[in-house]
Amino acid sequence: MLAAAGIAGAAMPAQDTVKGGKDHPLLSRFEGAxxxxxxxxxxxxxxxxxxxxxxxxxxxxxxxxxxxxxxxxxxxxxxxxxxxxxxxxxxxxxxxxxxxxxxxxxxxxxxxxxxxxxxxxxxxxxxxxxxxxxxxxxxxxxxxxxxxxxxxxxxxxxxxxxxxxxxxxxxxxxxxxxxxxxxEKLESGKVTANLSAETMAKGIATDGKVAVYGVYFDTGKSDVKPQSTAALDEMAKLLKNQPALKVYIVGHTDSQGNLPANLDLSQRRAEAVVKALEAQYKVDPKRLFAKGVASLAPVATNDSDAGREKNRRVELVKQ
The missing domain is CATH 3.40.1000 (Protein Transport Mog1p; Chain A)
Incomplete structure (x- = not known):
């Protein structure tokens, strides 16, 4: 990556050369840079x-x-x-x-x-x-x-x-x-409510389903991230406590992007959760059925960041 020796350097630019770029609020630039x-x-x-x-x-x-x-x-x-x-x-x-x-x-x-x-x-x-x-x-x-x-x-x-x-x-x-x-600060309050196996059980008993917001994926990817362990622990605990319970693992996305791609992504994410429960917790895969529905069942508007965040979730739905 060495440049050829003897080439004179460019003069200082008269102004920033980046369009749309700006200093970060934490650190201003060195004077004159x-x-x-x-x-x-x-x-x-x-x-x-x-x-x-x-x-x-x-x-x-x-x-x-x-x-x-x-x-x-x-x-x-x-x-x-x-x-x-x-x-x-x-x-x-x-x-x-x-x-x-x-x-x-x-x-x-x-x-x-x-x-x-x-x-x-x-x-x-x-x-x-x-x-x-x-x-x-x-x-x-x-x-x-x-x-x-x-x-x-x-x-x-x-x-x-x-x-x-x-x-x-x-x-x-x-x-x-x-x-x-x-x-970002861990959303401990939000996750704690959803991570409790007892809370999940109550949600399923009352509504036939429960949303879990503690399962994490990188944008556009379906690999379950390590930060999801706490949520998976409680999901496995719920299934262990109720050995007769069978659930659909339903993957949801927001409406960003196109529907076919999101349907595929949500399906792969749901399948990844099933695989994690089977491999890490020995849950019988016959009790689980993965289904991705993309943005077809929102719980909030997709016109705001807060709404889209609520729509990105995994749900356990009683079979």
Whole structure:
């Protein structure tokens, strides 16, 4: 990924090169820097670098921090008249002022010989509308500084910020790459009510069905996520307590996307729940029948985020 030696760097852009991108509310940019790369995902899983990268050819840190939540990536160019230590000290001061705790920090040699190469691959070029402004991360990758910090919001949710800064070298600008993960607080109150086997039993006895909101899937996927264990535990407990009970496992989606795709997705998700109950809890599969109905049976409007969230569910329906 090395650029050819001797190529003069681009001048600082007169303005941000990213359309629709903006600074994150948690961290403003270094004074005078321009936003040259941007990407955000509403909810995903991500691993942040939390350790030194050893020279073993793998270009991986000796420790990762696995997270889930809203993920934002920002890349900036700053003036070659400024240095990486000045830029980093300003970010560190801002993180401290925000009450955040440093989890890991390194600079140059203490980051490991392969750290800059690893970060260059991690940053990639996809988030840059003009890859000219990616070059500072290539040229400056042996003159780097990094900090990872964690903070808490009033509602108890966590936010993580990783800041990577490279020096301006070889007539290039300086570079700043920021990763932010906003972890959503576990909806413990909502999930607890639905996770109780006793509550599920009452719902089935009264209404012939019960909605379970504690079974999680990644967007567009049907693999049951590890966070679903508590819900599966209670579903299995319900079936164990009532050995004669047979249920339909019904998968529901919101109305986003097209109906045929959602019907297929909801069917695969329902089947995944059946497989989990059979494999992990030894529930007789003859007592379970998977059916996906997509958005055909909403319990709320699909015109709002809150309504769509209620519609994305798994239901146990008495056979």
């Amino acid at each position: 321009k936003l040259v790369g941007y990407d955000t995902k509403a909810y995903t899983d991500v691993k942040l670098v939390m350790g030194q990268v050893v020279d073993n050819g793998a270009r991986t840190p000796d420790k990762w921090l696995p997270l889930e939540g809203r993920y934002t990536r920002l890349a900036y160019n700053y003036s070659p008249q400024r240095g990486s230590i000045e830029v980093m000290r300003n970010y560190e001061a801002a993180l401290k002022q925000a009450g955040m705790t440093v989890l890991y920090a390194c600079g140059k040699e203490t980051c490991g010989a392969e750290f800059g190469d690893m970060m260059l691959q991690r940053i990639g070029t996809a988030i840059f509308p003009d890859t000219t402004y990616w070059s500072p991360f290539n040229y400056g990758r042996k003159n780097e500084r990094y900090v990872l910090a964690q903070g808490k919001r009033p509602d108890g949710s966590s936010v993580y910020a990783a800041v990577y800064v490279v020096d301006a070298v070889e007539q290039q600008n300086g570079g700043v790459y920021v990763e932010l993960v906003e972890s």
